[in-house]
Amino acid sequence: MLRRTLLAASRSPRLERAARTAPVARSVVRRYVAGDRAGDALRVTRELCSAGLRVTIDNLGEDVTERAHAERTAHEYVALLRRIAEDGLAPWAEVSVKLSALGQKLGGNGAAPSPDGEKIALDNAARICAAAEAAGTTVTLDMEDHETVDSTLGILAQLRVDHPRTGAVIQSYLRRSEGDCLALAGPGSRVRLCKGAYDAPASAAFTRRRDIDLSYARCLRVLMNGRGHPMVATHDPRLIDLAVALAALGGRDPGTYELQMLYGVRPRAQARLAAEGQRVRVYVPYGDDWYGYLVRRLAERPANLAFFLRSLLGR
Ligand code: FDA
Numbered sequence: 001m002l003r004r005t006l007l008a009a010s011r012s013p014r015l016e017r018a019a020r021t022a023p024v025a026r027s028v029v030r031r032y033v034a035g036d037r038a039g040d041a042l043r044v045t046r047e048l049c050s051a052g053l054r055v056t057i058d059n060l061g062e063d064v065t066e067r068a069h070a071e072r073t074a075h076e077y078v079a080l081l082r083r084i085a086e087d088g089l090a091p092w093a094e095v096s097v098k099l100s101a102l103g104q105k106l107g108g109n110g111a112a113p114s115p116d117g118e119k120i121a122l123d124n125a126a127r128i129c130a131a132a133e134a135a136g137t138t139v140t141l142d143m144e145d146h147e148t149v150d151s152t153l154g155i156l157a158q159l160r161v162d163h164p165r166t167g168a169v170i171q172s173y174l175r176r177s178e179g180d181c182l183a184l185a186g187p188g189s190r191v192r193l194c195k196g197a198y199d200a201p202a203s204a205a206f207t208r209r210r211d212i213d214l215s216y217a218r219c220l221r222v223l224m225n226g227r228g229h230p231m232v233a234t235h236d237p238r239l240i241d242l243a244v245a246l247a248a249l250g251g252r253d254p255g256t257y258e259l260q261m262l263y264g265v266r267p268r269a270q271a272r273l274a275a276e277g278q279r280v281r282v283y284v285p286y287g288d289d290w291y292g293y294l295v296r297r298l299a300e301r302p303a304n305l306a307f308f309l310r311s312l313l314g315r
Pocket of ligand 1: 171235260262285296300305
């Protein structure tokens, strides 16, 4: 119930305005977000890489309503990738991209992908993939609400024709995801498996934690037994242990899969796993459009919520 309320709040412009004007809220933001500018993300990336971790950088923002905004986001990624190359951070650093930030929902009713929007997002994403290739690194498409999955996987398939190392996210809370993992477990594929952070109806998604975890384990088994590069995105210690065990059972070397976590979440575990020889990648978001991302993080960890609400009320 609390999670659903928070996820509804993540789309409320009124609450977003309140959060943005509360100066103390910044301290919560700082835990999960590298800063407002690309330079902040690159500074954090250098620190993490020198500690033996890898990084995927996300320019925060989603659901753009103007084409010019989508073009600016693509331009920002192209410039970011140039700086990743210049700073010698490729292939340690790659980028993560939301198609709704590249225009996927433009031209329709604004709530779901439309054919015009998909074309705009595909063109923008192709520019980013070309820039990543030139920089010597990769792009992974984030997965957003359940109504975007077919559209995002369709765009992924088109991108992979010219940029076969483009990756995508699969969310274990969706009932369809084991099938999607089977379809994506072929040679060269890069699949980031997470539990899922959006609200979804019971017809499309498992709602009990146990069912989401069991689905995660099934998807993980498919990906680890496949011929692609699984990216195990979770902070859940039991699922991380399962991933490492399945990789060992399947005779996978540490470099043929990755463990991935979010910036600010279980940083000590990130360092420990890397020291144990695992390949660990940290998802580092930056930008001033942090509201939706932050509220999804609070929905995962209600213990952070009281602190955040107090900061909103200025107490
Ligand atoms: P779970 O929520 O069960 O948490 C396990 C433990 O981790 C908790 O007990 C706690 O200790 C710690 N923890 C988890 N979240 C925390 C938080 N916010 N603050 C503090 N501690 C926390 N989702 C999506 O829908 N689309 C996407 O594209 C992505 N992309 C993505 C990339 C990467 C690299 C990661 C790690 C995650 C995502 N996600 C995502 C988010 C994902 O779906 C999920 O919401 C979070 O990872 C939390 O789920 P866990 O698997 O960590 O388990």
